[in-house]
Amino acid sequence: LKSLLRNKKLFLQRSTQLKLKFTPSSEQSGKVANEFEFKESFLFTLLSATAITISYADRSNISTAIISMSEQFHWDSFYSGLVLSAFWAGYALTQVLGGKLSDRIGGEKLLAVALLLWSLCTAFTPMAAAAGNIPLIAARVLLGASEGLALPSIYAMLQRYVSPSLQSTSVATITAACYLGSLISNFAAPAIISQFDWQAVFYLFAILPPLLWLPFWTRTFLMRASETSSSNESEVDGSAASALSVQTEWTVLKKLLGSRPVWAIMAAQYGQSWGMIGLLSWLPTYYSERFHIALNELSSFTALPYLLQLIVSILAGVTADKLIASGVRVLTVRKVIQTIGMLVPALLLSVCAFTPDLTSSLAFACITVGSAISAVTSAAVSCNQFDVCPKYAGTVFGMGNTASCLAGFVAVPLSGLLFQQTGSWDAVFLLFAGHYVVGALIFWLLA
Numbered sequence: 001l002k003s004l005l006r007n008k009k010l011f012l013q014r015s016t017q018l019k020l021k022f023t024p025s026s027e028q029s030g031k032v033a034n035e036f037e038f039k040e041s042f043l044f045t046l047l048s049a050t051a052i053t054i055s056y057a058d059r060s061n062i063s064t065a066i067i068s069m070s071e072q073f074h075w076d077s078f079y080s081g082l083v084l085s086a087f088w089a090g091y092a093l094t095q096v097l098g099g100k101l102s103d104r105i106g107g108e109k110l111l112a113v114a115l116l117l118w119s120l121c122t123a124f125t126p127m128a129a130a131a132g133n134i135p136l137i138a139a140r141v142l143l144g145a146s147e148g149l150a151l152p153s154i155y156a157m158l159q160r161y162v163s164p165s166l167q168s169t170s171v172a173t174i175t176a177a178c179y180l181g182s183l184i185s186n187f188a189a190p191a192i193i194s195q196f197d198w199q200a201v202f203y204l205f206a207i208l209p210p211l212l213w214l215p216f217w218t219r220t221f222l223m224r225a226s227e228t229s230s231s232n233e234s235e236v237d238g239s240a241a242s243a244l245s246v247q248t249e250w251t252v253l254k255k256l257l258g259s260r261p262v263w264a265i266m267a268a269q270y271g272q273s274w275g276m277i278g279l280l281s282w283l284p285t286y287y288s289e290r291f292h293i294a295l296n297e298l299s300s301f302t303a304l305p306y307l308l309q310l311i312v313s314i315l316a317g318v319t320a321d322k323l324i325a326s327g328v329r330v331l332t333v334r335k336v337i338q339t340i341g342m343l344v345p346a347l348l349l350s351v352c353a354f355t356p357d358l359t360s361s362l363a364f365a366c367i368t369v370g371s372a373i374s375a376v377t378s379a380a381v382s383c384n385q386f387d388v389c390p391k392y393a394g395t396v397f398g399m400g401n402t403a404s405c406l407a408g409f410v411a412v413p414l415s416g417l418l419f420q421q422t423g424s425w426d427a428v429f430l431l432f433a434g435h436y437v438v439g440a441l442i443f444w445l446l447a
Helices: 002-022 026-073 077-093 095-105 107-131 133-147 150-161 164-195 198-220 222-234 239-257 260-291 304-325 330-354 360-379 384-388 390-422 425-446
Strands: none
Touching: 026 077, 026 107, 026 133, 026 150, 026 164, 026 198, 026 260, 077 095, 077 133, 077 260, 077 390, 095 107, 095 150, 095 390, 107 133, 107 150, 107 198, 107 222, 150 164, 164 198, 164 260, 164 304, 198 222, 239 390, 260 330, 260 360, 260 384, 260 390, 260 425, 304 330, 304 360, 330 360, 330 384, 330 425, 384 390, 390 425
């Protein structure tokens, strides 16, 4: 009996030693968990930013290709503008739908499906252009509708895959990817078109990115979609809860539409997008027609604004946070930054319009600096929904983004029509500048 008790005591001591040896401490467990969270946050942000880069590259390549397309198909400026702007009609249609579908089927599936759809639309664009006006406009609208699903699906997943301490950095990185995609497109498209033809830029942009991105997304996040769908299904309370939710959404929407600050956000987004989307959509054509810049040299003029916007956007966010942390009123920070981001581009566009013997160098300097300065508004109107209505910030963001899409839809063809009627890029630039000024004034008064 004594021998058994002694052996039992030795066994328990040895078991305790083994447990201490092989069981990680709470500090070690926390370290491992933090490392895992960081890796998952980093991977999600990287793949999401890559998807947005692909999206913005696909939508931007036609701004360069439209020069060759309009020559081949004998389009006037108004129809060329309609082709460019049709994208924004589709994009506006799926802003709210994207969020709803993400909640229903999971953002993992939706983002993958959206990328495949917009890649198909990109690939079919040359065939649609050859088929006629209606097929081409339809392809552009479908491209916009497909890409409109991307950001809502990403933001629906972000809180699940990115730790709270890294979410601001993740959002800033994904936002910067918008400018990176446009930068890549404006840098690569002229070279591809000069080397091959305008059709090649659509085929290359449609085929290569999905082949590189989709396998990684499938292995890392798409596999979890079934688990996400199951958990979402278990949380559904029934049709009564859904009906109540719809009623609540309509009530909230009515209250938001009666809010002056919300109208300030929509007006600023509309005015700024009128100027920026209109300008950047026509930029390759402007340099080509006004200064006879060769196609293979266009990237030297059109790519830099996007690079500077990427940098300025991040720096503006950091600066705004520091000003607010130092005690400056949030509203003051938002108003001052928004005013700078709209009036400076308006002033520089006016310089281009009123300078008698405008050179390509001066135009390039004014447009590049103005475009870069406009990116500071990412720390103003783009953040203002969190100040005005944090509980429904997503809804306010959608309302402002819809106003922005509407501006993009009407700005490009109307400015093309103005140029067609007047033959003056100066008149077009003054139209853009006027929208900047009016948008800045409304935001200052109502925000």
